Amino acid sequence: MQLATIFAGFVVFGLSENAKGPAIPRIQFDFMLNESQLGTLLSLNALGYLLACSFTGFLTRIWGIKIVTVAAFGTMAASGILIYLFHGYPMFASSYFLMYIGNGMLEIALAVLGARIFTTNTGTMMNLSHGFYGLSSTVAPLLATGLMSATVFGVTLDWRGMYLVMLLLSVVPIVFALCGSFPGDELPHEDRIPLSLLLRDPVLWLMVLILTFGVVSELAVGGWLVNFLEKAYGWDAVAASGMLSAFFLCFALARLVLGPVTDRIGFNLSLIVFSGFSAICTFAAIGGGERLAFLFAAAGIGIAMIYPTVMAFIAKRYPNGSDTAITFTVTLMGLGSVIGNYAIGFIIEFVKNGYGAGTPAGLLRGLQAGYGFIGACAALCAVFGCILYRVLKKRKELI
Structure with missing residues (x-):
């Protein structure tokens, strides 16, 4: 039941997070938002994410991970009902x-649960569980596009x-969570590493920077790639969602x-290699134009x-303080996401106006600059992965 909750939870997480790609152009049209306003909307949503991250760790210590997990899924289900019912902006x-x-809330709950149960082959199991997020994210844009045009009882579903x-679909993992037992809540508070001690570790701050820039780059693709391809290259919704x-x-x-591979070559080296590969691909795609899309x-x-x-690294480095370390790291990461989404919208608008707001060239350059920020992250x-590697190698604490 623990594994079923984690795997099903990441499936629902991926669907909810990445359905927005095809939906955002329609939301933008319905409410007549420009790119800057759209970036602000996404930033405010990331602020909600940030707030939830900041209090979920506290709730986990009070209520236990099981109740918090169920509450996270219940909140998501309720939001779906409200999005459908309310039409005013x-x-x-x-x-x-x-x-x-x-x-x-779900981000913290699943990360904490994973850190507690994946005590061996941590990198492999963390990536496997998060792979379910990737699988659902793969089908999310096409599924969302199909559902938006589907008709039920003579009514088109549209994006709402x-x-x-x-x-x-959050109801499914709720059932798994209610039927399972969850480890780690019995650990005495005095055995946990206090936040004040964690804050003195420069490694944790480097992990915050690595995670922040990595996740901004990851999540921004779901929000901006479809928009980029439709407006910069004139792709239709199906091709862009594809x-x-x-x-x-x-x-x-x-x-x-x-x-x-992460378990074999080490978590530190993995962060450098994989993030560098992503940056190279992104910049090459922008510079090469449509043929390298x-x-x-x-x-x-x-x-x-x-x-x-990063989650595997934290679980290994702070075995008795993973709850606190994850909450702190992910909360600051959420703050970075707020700034990141706003920055992308602002960069697009600023560069577009500089080249001519009403011209195709201005729009293209603005979109390229905004997406270039994703590659820069x-x-x-x-870069921060390299700094972390040097710090830990000097201390002989590489993981």
């Missing part, structure tokens, strides 16, 4: 915000109905296949490995 934004609250269907699905297919296969998908191979490898992830 303020209520839609609030419902969308609630979905990210659920996502943030699509979110309703996707998020109500490329996003190809990205997540590479993403999922990497986690399913390459997990043992397939490299947008190939970038998923590298960026997929960052999050689970992957590159910075590799």
Whole structure:
């Protein structure tokens, strides 16, 4: 039941997080949002994610991981109902915000549960479990596109109905969670590493930077790739969603296949190699134009490995403080996501206006600059990975 909860949880997580790719252009059209306003919307949602990350670790210590996990899935299901029912922008934004609250709670709950039960072959198992996120993310854009055009009882689901269907799938892992028992809640508080001690470790701060830049690069693809391909190259929704699905297919296969590599070559070296590969692919795809667009998908191979490898690193380095370390790291990562989404929208708008807001060239350059920021985040992830490697090698603490 523990494994079923984790695997099913990551499936639902991937669907809810990456259905937004095809939906965002429609949401933007329905509410008449420009790129800057769209970036602000995504940043506010990331703020909800951040808030949830900040209090979920506290709730886990009080209620236990089982109740928190069920509450996370329940919040996501409720948000799907509210998105479908409310049509005004303020209520839609609030419902969308609630979905990210659920996502943030689920992020911490699944990470903590994984750290507790994957005590051997940690890199392999972390990547395998996160591979289910990649698999569901692969089908999410195409499934979302299909659901948005589906008709039920003579009514077209559109993007609201699509979110309703996707998020109500949260009921499945709720059943698994209620039927299972969860380890680790019995650990005495005095045996846990206090946050004050963790904050003195520079390695943890480097992990925060690596995770932040890695996840901004990862999540931004789901929000901006379809938008980029449709507006920069004139692709239709199906073709653009197909490329996003190809990205997540590479993403999922990497986690399913390459997990043992992280255990073999070490977590530190893995972070450098994989994030650097993603950055190279992203910059090559932008510079090469439409003929090298397939490299947008190939970038998923590298960026997929960052999050689970960081979680595996934390589980190994802080065995009695993984709950606290994960909560702290992921919370600050959420703050970076807020800034990252806003920065992409701002960069697109700024560069577009500089080249001519109403011209095709201005739009293309703006989109290229915004997406270039995604590649830059992957590159910075590799840079801080190199610094971490040097620090730990000097201490003889490489993992």
